[in-house]
Amino acid sequence: MSRADELVAWYRAHRRDLPWRRDPRPWPVWVSEIMLQQTRVESVLPYFARFLERFPTPAALAAAPIDDVLAAWAGLGYYRRARHLHQAAQQVVERHGGEVPDDPAAFAALAGVGRYTCGAVQSIAFGHRLPVLDGNVERVLCRLHRVEEDPRAPAPRRRLWDAASALADHAHPGEVNQALMELGATVCTPRSPRCLLCPLQAGCAARAAGVAEALPRKAKRKARPTITVVAGLARDADDAIWVARRPDDGLLAGLWELPGVEAPDAGVRHLAAVGLVGGGDATLVEHGFTHRIWAVHVYRARGTPTTAHHTAVRAVPEHALPTLALTGPALKALRACGVALPHRRGAGRKPLS
DNA sequence: AAAACGGGGAT
């Protein structure tokens, strides 16, 4: 048996029962692959079925307002993925009559589809012999071939794609690819790999050299700066809470939050930038992103916020807050100020009508 | 080549 055969045999015996594997049609596979970018399986599970129920076809997604799409994505992160998928669905309607193209070049031309996603969807849904290289596969192959350089550098990168290509050149490329990812997720883990359970242990160069745990060697990330943000918790005459929609570009694009601004320091005076007047002590909420940390100082405030730093503002009754695509920091701020909300990622969140 | 882009779980 070839290595790829061994992988497929292992995969068929040990694969997890995941929703997108029960329904390997192109659209669900595509949605799952986008959601799974930089995102763990456990985080995707609550979103996947709900998203497909609401947007069962590319045409259904293409016809939806972007705010509905963002509301369905709220809490998953990397919101540009949702915008690209929305745009790609419209491209599929325009260019391919609403059918996901069974054609790697046509598929790769769609918004948000890079080499990984193209290989994954086209191999799993259509059987094209294309490789995938994600964080899991990268780790498996770095160990299998004992790649000691930083795998993100160009030369090792090419070699890893070539190694993945050789494996995917198989009668069942979709299963080979999923086997590599499954192996990385469940056996060839970053720390404490379970080599005794691995179908590739006999041919693994890193294991032979005793360095499996040390690979891959990646450069450290830079420290994140902390940014001060000042926000106001204000209510209108009906006790509804004022929220503001972020710009359509950049961080948390198009999501709703408490009206506020980035400021050089904490201070109620900064609320004037969004048309509010505040008082009292601030409630401090911290939120870490990949590349920065927000220290949000939330003040009780009065007035009607302006749109100087936002695309829209509206006052929303507390019970209706979960229908909006709220930012993580906004959810934390509201809870810290005593506003009752569903706890993490709103599992009964209803669509915005 | 580097930076931007979320959030959560594991260690």
Next chain:
DNA sequence: ATCCCAGTTTT
């Protein structure tokens, strides 16, 4: 605290 994850796009 740090690392990492079924990555892609923009600068």
